[in-house]
Amino acid sequence: MKFRKRILGVLTAALCMVTLGSSLTVNAAGKEEASVRSVLERYEAAAKKNDVDSMVQYSFDLSWPNEEQFKRNLTSLDEEVYKFETIALEKVETDLYKATVLAETEGMEETQMEVPVLNLNGKWKVIVGQDLEETQNLSARSTDLASLTFKSADFYKDYFTNAASKNNSAQIQALSGSVDYYSFSFSYVNSIYTDVWTNTNSAPTIKGYQEPDGGHGNWIDIDYQLRKKTTFSSSALSPDATVKFTGAYRKSGTWYEKQWYGIPTDTKLLMRISNNDNSYLVTGAGNVYN
Incomplete structure (x- = not known):
């Protein structure tokens, strides 16, 4: 009888540890997704205000991987942004999410886009600058190019870390x-x-x-x-x-x-x-x- 009670206690403790581990994993995943959504919201708010410094802080542009060039061109664009609304969010792999957004600007009609969100050096960044018509027509050009198709986290990390050099x-x-x-x-x-x-x-x-x-x-x-x-x-x-x-x-x-x-x-x-x-x-x- 004592042996059975001892076994039952061990099994109960093991179950509690598994449940606790699962809860911690779920909580960590929830916090990570909340961080990604927060960056998307902050980026949208900055874009609507044409706050160039904050846009550079929260995003990358595939057209200009060099931060100095990116900032210079955002200033030159000086475009009114109406919308960058996240309608879906999916984790693709470690350090990379895919956000489906409805985007609309002074020069672009409302368009649904799939936007990468990358964790680079502990900071989440929205990646914009896709070539829209060729993302939808993959036969148009080599899928090795950065602006076409959805890439891996390692690809984006290398691109924005090393492309300028x-x-x-x-x-x-x-x-x-x-x-x-x-x-x-x-x-x-x-x-x-x-x-x-x-x-x-x-x-x-x-x-x-x-x-x-x-x-x-x-x-x-x-x-x-x-x-x-x-x-x-x-x-x-x-x-x-x-x-x-x-x-x-x-x-x-x-x-x-x-x-x-x-x-x-x-x-x-x-x-x-x-x-x-x-x-x-x-x-x-x-x-x-x-």
Whole structure:
């Protein structure tokens, strides 16, 4: 009888420990989800007030992994935000949630988006800047690109920790009232984005060079695409404002040139520059005549 009581006591204690462990796990999960929801709410509040410092504190943008460039471009966008409402939240893996949101801004109609929320160095951050139309059409481009499809926590951590220091960069700087400048350096297949600017010309032109780090450069294959940029995303213009240049256009030789027509004015634009070849280092630069 005493033996049975002893066994019963042991089983009861074990059950209590399992129940306690389960409760602690549930409570920890609940606290984590509450932290994620809090960041989403704080980000929405900051975006509605156009509080750039707080937006940078609570978010990343896939277009500009460098924080300084991100902040500079948020200031340039200066866009009115109407909505960034979380309608569903799902844990994908450790340090990564997927938030389904309804987003609406001055330049974007109400759109349902799947937004990553990442824990990096103990801080939860909302990740915006997706290429909307290509996220919905995965055959459009390589799914390795950061702005397409939902990635892993490790991918995002590497992207926002190391992307700015890798040999891939792009920037656009005003040289005068009618000309902007961009430059880049690629060592692998990737897409990068220029700074945003306000388009003032319905027929903008780009002129520039792209050349290899040695060799003939016949393998060079780069797309240049004008895109509309909003606070939460970017989207292709209609008609599609993309041009592909292959081969080398030397800095000391003949430059490539492309003029588009029917591009909306008084619109916030950026250019996505996509390297489609993985052979060797390629560098380039050019002007946007706007």
